[in-house]
Amino acid sequence: MKIIECPRDAMQGLADFVPTELKVQYLQALLQVGFDTLDFGSFVSPKAIPQMRDTAEVLAQLDLSATTTKLLAIVANVRGAEQAVSYAPIRYIGFPLSLSETFQKRNTNKSISEALVEVAQMQELCLKTGKELVLYLSMGFGNPYGEPWEPTLVGEMTQKLDELGIKIVSLSDTIGVSSPETILPLFQTLIPAFPHIEFGAHLHTSPSTWQEKVEAVYASGCRRMDGALLGYGGCPMAKDELVGNMPTEKMVAYLQEKGVPLNLNQEALSEAMALATHVFQSH
Numbered sequence: 001m002k003i004i005e006c007p008r009d010a011m012q013g014l015a016d017f018v019p020t021e022l023k024v025q026y027l028q029a030l031l032q033v034g035f036d037t038l039d040f041g042s043f044v045s046p047k048a049i050p051q052m053r054d055t056a057e058v059l060a061q062l063d064l065s066a067t068t069t070k071l072l073a074i075v076a077n078v079r080g081a082e083q084a085v086s087y088a089p090i091r092y093i094g095f096p097l098s099l100s101e102t103f104q105k106r107n108t109n110k111s112i113s114e115a116l117v118e119v120a121q122m123q124e125l126c127l128k129t130g131k132e133l134v135l136y137l138s139m140g141f142g143n144p145y146g147e148p149w150e151p152t153l154v155g156e157m158t159q160k161l162d163e164l165g166i167k168i169v170s171l172s173d174t175i176g177v178s179s180p181e182t183i184l185p186l187f188q189t190l191i192p193a194f195p196h197i198e199f200g201a202h203l204h205t206s207p208s209t210w211q212e213k214v215e216a217v218y219a220s221g222c223r224r225m226d227g228a229l230l231g232y233g234g235c236p237m238a239k240d241e242l243v244g245n246m247p248t249e250k251m252v253a254y255l256q257e258k259g260v261p262l263n264l265n266q267e268a269l270s271e272a273m274a275l276a277t278h279v280f281q282s283h
Contacts, residue, residue: 001218001260002036004200004226005248008074009039010233010276012051016283020054024061029275030229031067032268037092039226042074043083056087064089072134076108081122085129092134093126095119096172099157100139100147103174107138116160123164132168135161136202140171141178141186151186155193162194170200170226173213176243178203180216187220200224203246205231214251218258227251229276249273 007030011018018026027040040062041055055073064071072092073084084093097115098104104112119135126133137157143149154171161169171186183201191199201217201224210231217225227248249269255262 001255001262002200002224003248003252003262003264004037004039004072004202004224005030005033005035006039006202006226006228006233006245008041008052009226009245010228010280012042012049013233014051014280014283017051018279018283020057020061022279023054023058026272026275026279027058027062029268029272031062031064031069032265033069033272034262034264034268035069036224037070037072039072039074039094042076043080044074044076048076056083059087059089062089075122077110078118078121078125081125085125085131090131092132092168093122094134094136095122096136096138097157097161098138098174099149099153100143100145102145102147103139116164119161119166120164123166127165133166134168134170134200135166136170136172138172138174141173141182142175144175144177151182151189154186155190158190158194158197162197167196168198168200168224169194170202170224172202173204176204176206178205178213179209180212183213183216184220187217187222191221198224200226202226204243205246206243207231210246210250211254213246214254218255218260225251229273230280232276232280 042052046053070091071089072094073090074094075081075084081093123133199222201222203213205213228245229248231244231247233245
């Protein structure tokens with residue numbers, strides 16, 4: 001199981017700016033844990049996401065000499081991707097593509113068809129620069145805007161991404177509506193249909209539903225999960241302040257109890273959790 005830790009997702013909605021030095025300290029602690037990938041920052045408009053305006057500065061200060069964790073940066077357009085691929089330490093470029101026309105326009109100021117054109121350009125850019133594009137399919141488990149949603153739409157969009165050569169697709173539960181009844185059949189259908197794509201789960205959850213979601217993801221055969229320590233972050237459109245990111249420490253504890261090898265440094269994980277409390281509760 002690959003664990004993708006997402007401090008960028010956890011931080012980006014904070015009202016107060018987290019000082020660059022503290023971001024670096026926190027990310028440095030996370031790099032010692034042994035996560036597969038760290039979603040550490042984004043190259044997007046500072047007006048849209050002011051919290052991430054120092055991503056390049058943060059990256060310049062990270063010591064990557066003693067970690068196996070790979071770095072992922074989120075972008076919202078080709079211009080952001082051009083910035084991101086210029087940094088040698090960044091391995092993955094993440095782009096949020098939505099199954100909802102409304103959310104796509106709100107999130108990246110483009111229609112789905114316009115976004116797909118950009119995805120093709122980003123994929124070409126990644127291939128040229130030795131990076132890998134990670135596509136996040138937001139509204140992957142439901143739609144709050146009254147637009148059509150059904151599992152076949154997820155499959156149809158995945159087919160389009162497959163035709164572009166995308167190798168990693170992470171289904172995103174943007175509003176926290178996923179349940180075992182949607183998680184299991186989606187992954188059990190997609191994984192055998194697209195065996196050359198690595199599927200991931202980026203789930204938002206309430207404190208009472210995290211375990212059933214993790215159980216369903218693992219039972220479905222999906223072996224890539226996103227989380228954020230202590231469950232910070234999430235999506236304001238969930239309209240429920242209890243809905244946040246999947247708490248990494250709970251996901252890890254559950255998987256370890258099941259005997260799933262994660263190869264994480266438990267001492268480093270505890271230290272990172274203590275620092276997370278400081279970072280998020282003070283901002």
